[in-house]
Amino acid sequence: MKLIGMLDSPYVRRVAVSARLMGVALEHESVSVFRHMDRFAAINPLIKAPTLICDDGGILMDSTLILDHVEAQAAANRRLTPAAGPARQQTLYRVGVALVAMEKAVQWYYEVALRPEAKRWDDWIARISQQLQRAFELIEAALPADGWLGEDRPDAADVACAIAWRFTHLVLPGKLDPAHFPRVAAHSTRAEALPEFAACPLE
Numbered sequence: 001m002k003l004i005g006m007l008d009s010p011y012v013r014r015v016a017v018s019a020r021l022m023g024v025a026l027e028h029e030s031v032s033v034f035r036h037m038d039r040f041a042a043i044n045p046l047i048k049a050p051t052l053i054c055d056d057g058g059i060l061m062d063s064t065l066i067l068d069h070v071e072a073q074a075a076a077n078r079r080l081t082p083a084a085g086p087a088r089q090q091t092l093y094r095v096g097v098a099l100v101a102m103e104k105a106v107q108w109y110y111e112v113a114l115r116p117e118a119k120r121w122d123d124w125i126a127r128i129s130q131q132l133q134r135a136f137e138l139i140e141a142a143l144p145a146d147g148w149l150g151e152d153r154p155d156a157a158d159v160a161c162a163i164a165w166r167f168t169h170l171v172l173p174g175k176l177d178p179a180h181f182p183r184v185a186a187h188s189t190r191a192e193a194l195p196e197f198a199a200c201p202l203e
């Protein structure tokens with residue numbers, strides 16, 4: 001299986017890190033949805049990162065759907081999402097919160113980096129910045145002071161939260177004050193020190 005996309009996408013990085021944590025081997029090809037549009041379109045005409053090229057040549061897209069496919073191939077004791085019950089529901093909820101954080105950071109970044117200044121809409125930026133802030137407030141409230149949400153090892157929500165935070169600081173430096181999110185900041189430092197995160201640096 002080959003993962004297509006740049007690691008500066010939080011969605012691509014989420015898949016790459018999670019696959020490593022689960023012990024599922026993925027090849028990786030850095031193709032940009034902006035700088036290499038034609039090359040990307042030849043792989044996936046919808047130009048969405050991440051795209052996964054499966055072993056039979058078929059493609060999948062959307063990080064959550066790709067991880068569903070990857071997780072099904074991992075040994076049961078390496079999977080990052082609890083199989084059933086309240087633990088699964090809780091993990092899926094937390095992943096959802098982190099995915100909103102990623103989405104709002106991406107939207108905000110597109111507003112400031114891609115949209116011409118004359119066409120910016122301040123009310124929209126105010127809305128997405130508030131949603132981003134709230135998502136990290138929820139993450140801050142959920143994270144433990146030490147260790148992982150997954151207790152003895154990082155789970156899918158740990159990965160998503162850490163990646164959302166690192167990405168936000170890369171593309172929106174200074175927009176969120178780490179002093180307001182001490183658990184998120186410390187959790188990010190712990191996560192980024194893991195070999196699986198270090199092997200997937202933001203490009």
Ligand SMILES: N[C@@H](CCC(=O)N[C@@H](CS)C(=O)NCC(=O)O)C(=O)O
Nearest residue numbers: 009011033047048049050062063064
């Ligand atoms: N919900 C999707 C979001 C993926 C996404 O929006 N990726 C961005 C890159 S960070 C992208 O493909 N942007 C190009 C576009 O939407 O045209 C996921 O979880 O994979």
